Amino acid sequence: MSVLIVGSTALDSIKTPKTENPRLLGGSASHAGVAASFFGPVKLVGVVGDDFPKRYLQLYQRHGIDLAGLQRLAGKTFHWSGEYEVNMNNRRTLLTELGVFETFTPKLPATYQTTPFVLLANIAPALQHHVLDQMRRPRFVAADTMDLWLKVALPDLLKLLKRLDAFVLNDSEAQQLTGEDNVLPALKKIHQLGPKYVVIKQGSHGSILSGPRGLFLCPAYPLRKVVDPTGAGDSFVGGMMGYLAAAKGPIDDHIRRAMVYGSVVASFCCEGFGLLRTTKTTRPQIDRRVKELEKLTKF
Amino acid sequence: MSVLIVGSTALDSIKTPKTENPRLLGGSASHAGVAASFFGPVKLVGVVGDDFPKRYLQLYQRHGIDLAGLQRLAGKTFHWSGEYEVNMNNRRTLLTELGVFETFTPKLPATYQTTPFVLLANIAPALQHHVLDQMRRPRFVAADTMDLWLKVALPDLLKLLKRLDAFVLNDSEAQQLTGEDNVLPALKKIHQLGPKYVVIKQGSHGSILSGPRGLFLCPAYPLRKVVDPTGAGDSFVGGMMGYLAAAKGPIDDHIRRAMVYGSVVASFCCEGFGLLRTTKTTRPQIDRRVKELEKLTKF
Numbered sequence: 001m002s003v004l005i006v007g008s009t010a011l012d013s014i015k016t017p018k019t020e021n022p023r024l025l026g027g028s029a030s031h032a033g034v035a036a037s038f039f040g041p042v043k044l045v046g047v048v049g050d051d052f053p054k055r056y057l058q059l060y061q062r063h064g065i066d067l068a069g070l071q072r073l074a075g076k077t078f079h080w081s082g083e084y085e086v087n088m089n090n091r092r093t094l095l096t097e098l099g100v101f102e103t104f105t106p107k108l109p110a111t112y113q114t115t116p117f118v119l120l121a122n123i124a125p126a127l128q129h130h131v132l133d134q135m136r137r138p139r140f141v142a143a144d145t146m147d148l149w150l151k152v153a154l155p156d157l158l159k160l161l162k163r164l165d166a167f168v169l170n171d172s173e174a175q176q177l178t179g180e181d182n183v184l185p186a187l188k189k190i191h192q193l194g195p196k197y198v199v200i201k202q203g204s205h206g207s208i209l210s211g212p213r214g215l216f217l218c219p220a221y222p223l224r225k226v227v228d229p230t231g232a233g234d235s236f237v238g239g240m241m242g243y244l245a246a247a248k249g250p251i252d253d254h255i256r257r258a259m260v261y262g263s264v265v266a267s268f269c270c271e272g273f274g275l276l277r278t279t280k281t282t283r284p285q286i287d288r289r290v291k292e293l294e295k296l297t298k299f
Numbered sequence: 300m301s302v303l304i305v306g307s308t309a310l311d312s313i314k315t316p317k318t319e320n321p322r323l324l325g326g327s328a329s330h331a332g333v334a335a336s337f338f339g340p341v342k343l344v345g346v347v348g349d350d351f352p353k354r355y356l357q358l359y360q361r362h363g364i365d366l367a368g369l370q371r372l373a374g375k376t377f378h379w380s381g382e383y384e385v386n387m388n389n390r391r392t393l394l395t396e397l398g399v400f401e402t403f404t405p406k407l408p409a410t411y412q413t414t415p416f417v418l419l420a421n422i423a424p425a426l427q428h429h430v431l432d433q434m435r436r437p438r439f440v441a442a443d444t445m446d447l448w449l450k451v452a453l454p455d456l457l458k459l460l461k462r463l464d465a466f467v468l469n470d471s472e473a474q475q476l477t478g479e480d481n482v483l484p485a486l487k488k489i490h491q492l493g494p495k496y497v498v499i500k501q502g503s504h505g506s507i508l509s510g511p512r513g514l515f516l517c518p519a520y521p522l523r524k525v526v527d528p529t530g531a532g533d534s535f536v537g538g539m540m541g542y543l544a545a546a547k548g549p550i551d552d553h554i555r556r557a558m559v560y561g562s563v564v565a566s567f568c569c570e571g572f573g574l575l576r577t578t579k580t581t582r583p584q585i586d587r588r589v590k591e592l593e594k595l596t597k598f
Contacts, residue, residue, distance in 0.1 A: 184523045205504040208521070217595050219516050222507070224483045256598040296516050297596055299555040 001139075002041035002066075003245045004112055005033050005238065006131045007121025008101065009046035009070065013081040014228060014273050015094070024274030025056045026080065028121035028144065031231035032238025034275055035265040036119070037063035038283050039242035043112050045069040045131060047104040049077040059279060068109040073100040084228075091230075108134040117245040120164075121234055122146050125156035132163055140244065140251060142166035142197075144237050150176050158193060165251075166197035168237045174200045183208055187215075197255065199240075201233055209259060213252050218259040219297050221267035221289050228273045232266040235278060239265035257290075264289040300438075301340035301365075302544045303411055304332050304537065305430045306420030307400065308345035308369065312380040313527060313572050314393070323573030324355045325379065327420035327443065330530035331537030333574055334564040335418070336362035337582050338541035342411050344368040344430060346403040348376040358578060367408040372399040383527075390529075407433040416544040419463075420533055421445050424455035431462055439543065439550060441465035441496075443536050449475050457492060464550075465496035467536045473499050482507055486514075496554065498539075500532055508558060512551050517558040518596050520566035520588050527572045531565040534577060538564030556589075563588040 007029030014021040029046045036042045043066040050072065060067055076099035082091050106127060113136050120128035120143035128143055135141075143164050149157050150173060161167055167190060171183065180186040183200055187210040190198045197211040204226070209216040240255075240262030247254035264286050271277040306328030313320040328345045335341045342365040349371065359366055375398035381390050405426060412435050419427035419442035427442055434440075442463050448456050449472060460466060466489060470482065479485040482499055486509040489497045496510040503525075508515040539554075539561030546553035563585050570576040 182522070182524065184521055202504070205501070215521065215595050216598070217518050217521070218598070219596075222483055222514065222516070223481075225481065260598050294598075296514050297518075299515070299517070299559050299593075 001116045001245045002043055003036050003117040003119055003241050004043045004045065004069075004115035004131075004135070004138075005029050005036060005119045005121055005241075006045035006106055006127065007032055007119075007123045007234070008078055009044075009048050010078040010080055011052075012230065012274055013079070014230065015081075015083040017084070017086050019273075021273045023053070023079075024276070025059060026231065026274050027078065028123060028231075028234040030060075030275060031234035031269065031278070032119055032121040032144075032241070033060065033065050034063050034278055035235040035238030035262070035269070036242030036245070037065055038239065038265065038281070038286055039261070040246040042066065042242070043069055043115055045106045045108065045112070047071040047073055047100050047106075049073060049075045049100045052077045059275075063279070069106070069112050071100075071104070071107075073104075075100040082230075106131050106134075116140065117241055118142070119237060119241045120144070120160075121237065125149050125153045125160045128160055129156065129163075132160075140165050142168060142237065142241055144168045144233065145173065147173055147176060161190075161194040164195045166199065167195040168199040168201065170201040170203070170233060197251075199237075199259065201236060203229070203232075206263065207236070207259060209255065211252065211255060216256045216259065218256070218263055219293055221264050221293055222296070223267055223270060226270045227277070229270050230274065231278075232269045235269040236262040236266040238262070260290055260293055261286065264293065300415045300544045301342055302335050302416040302418055302540050303342045303344065303368075303414035303430075303434070303437075304328050304335060304418045304420055304540075305344035305405055305426065306331060306418075306422045306533070307377055308343075308347050309377040309379055310351075311529065311573055312378070313529065314380075314382040316383070316385050318572075320572045322352070322378075323575070324358060325530065325573050326377065327422060327530075327533040329359075329574060330533035330568065330577070331418055331420040331443075331540070332359065332364050333362050333577050334534040334537030334561070334568070335541030335544070336364055337538065337564065337580070337585055338560070339545040341365065341541070342368060342414055344405050344407065344411070346370040346372055346399050346405075348372060348374045348399045351376045358574075362578070368405070368411050370403070370406075374399040381529075405430050405433075415439065416540055417441070418536060418540045419443070419459075420536065424448055424452045424459050427459055428455065428462075431459075439464050441467060441536065441540055443467045443532065444472065446472055446475060460489075460493040463494045465498065466494040467498040467500065469500040469502070469532060496550075498536075498558065500535060502528070502531075505562065506535070506558060508554065510551065510554060515555045515558065517555070517562055518592055520563050520592055521595070522566055522569055525569045526576070528569050529573065530577075531568045534568040535561040535565040537561070559589055559592055560585065563592065
């Protein structure tokens with residue numbers, strides 16, 4: 001089955017002490033879309049300006065991503081620019097130009113409206129609602145978010161939580177949302193806000209799922225070197241949803257393995273700037289790291 | 300088989316905004332000794348003053364801990380006092396009185412010298428050497444340490460590393476020792492310093508082993524509430540060594556499960572001040588959490 005993914009489609013300029021990396025393909029929908037594409041068909045919803053390089057459209061297409069829902073408007077593509085410090089640990093934003101995103105209203109093609117799996121990747125909750133409003137009885141809806149929306153659009157986000165099957169957020173966002181710094185009470189409070197499945201991401205320490213079959217501690221694939229973690233969270237949730245949509249049978253039978261697959265796609269994402277490493281990844285490489293993780297966690 | 304454990308035997312006074320907890324039994328050897336005692340016989344090496352409460356000697360004895368190597372000297376027992384802030388996350392030291400530890404020279408009873416498993420729990424590396432000097436061909440030697448010894452006794456510690464089978468330290472100490480903030484290159488560098496097995500502890504995120512059979516990602520048991528993490532690292536390594544000493548066959552066949560057992564004993568340690576919760580723990584409770592961890596990590 002296919003996954004519909006809405007989120008940001010952006011150009012990211014990432015500076016380091018050694019390299020420049022201008023105008024890489026970025027955005028939550030790009031990372032999640034490419035990640036999901038390893039498992040099955042993806043329908044993208046987003047917006048780009050007339051400066052959006054043709055090679056990035058071709059990149060989406062090479063990954064079999066349906067672009068019928070990608071609007072191309074006059075104006076500039078959403079552009080984010082940031083800089084890493086010498087130790088590559090701290091990143092600071094230099095510039096954020098919303099461009100065509102400022103007036104974006106997603107309008108779903110008819111062919112999109114019956115997609116069974118829906119991923120509302122990180123984007124303003126109002127837009128996530130707007131996409132969901134146009135869907136006809138999707139089977140499974142997941143959403144990601146970021147600290148910004150907890151600050152500036154909390155009422156919208158709280159309304160969204162009641163419409164979700166799964167909510168994915170990172171540990172600092174979970175603390176921001178619930179006031180709990182311990183992950184277990186935080187998970188409990190988020191369930192009370194609506195979602196049946198809650199996933200808290202913990203960066204290089206993996207992630208934790210709470211669902212009808214209890215907790216699952218999902219490992220992160222250990223990396224020798226992290227080049228750029230931008231988009232890792234989006235890759236995680238994209239890979240997870242792609243795997244889930246491709247699996248047959250109940251969600252509960254597959255969601256743990258889906259998270260491990262998401263975790264592995266995220267590991268590839270971290271090994272290059274932007275999508276440079278992810279787009280070179282193959283399904284056998286992904287399967288190999290999943291097998292490795294099985295061995296690394298067995299006792 | 301039994302484990303010999305040398306380390307600090309202390310009185311810990313732990314203040315929180317709500318409670319006082321004066322003169323609890325503490326110290327690395329106390330935590331590691333009680334943790335190891337769930338699996339088999341333990342021989343303790345340490346020193347206490349004439350103010351050491353009789354009830355703590357009885358506590359050791361209730362856990363079947365051999366006290367022939369525990370010196371009782373005139374003077375004060377090592378006393379540490381600390382205070383937690385309101386959120387229970389930050390702890391600051393109020394006072395450290397070395398007492399009888401200032402002049403302590405461990406002298407092993409003859410019955411101790413052939414113990415097959417040796418745990419050099421956190422204590423000055425010179426004392427760890429001194430204990431090891433008195434041992435006759437132990438089968439497996441592990442050591443723990445702390446940031447202080449990396450600062451003030453690095454040459455001694457580096458010499459010790461060449462005498463160990465296993466070295467256990469936490470992530471910030473590994474970074475301090477190797478200059479690597481990524482755990483994989485840090486593990487590699489520590490192997491080059493001597494030990495065949497290296498374990499890096501990551502607090503509530505579990506721990507990672509590097510050994511002849513590759514890496515193992517050991518989970519931490521997720522807790523609803525952490526009351527006091529003091530001694531958790533000592534409990535981890537104590538439980539691990541206790542389990543290993545009780546297991547039959549090659550180390551490599553058991554070390555992963557040994558770490559999981561250590562991790563579970565550490566989880567009980569965190570649920571009470573000092574040793575208050577650990578000493579109430581039973582082997583069936585430990586086995587139950589290990590089983591739970593199996594379920595929580597399976598995919």
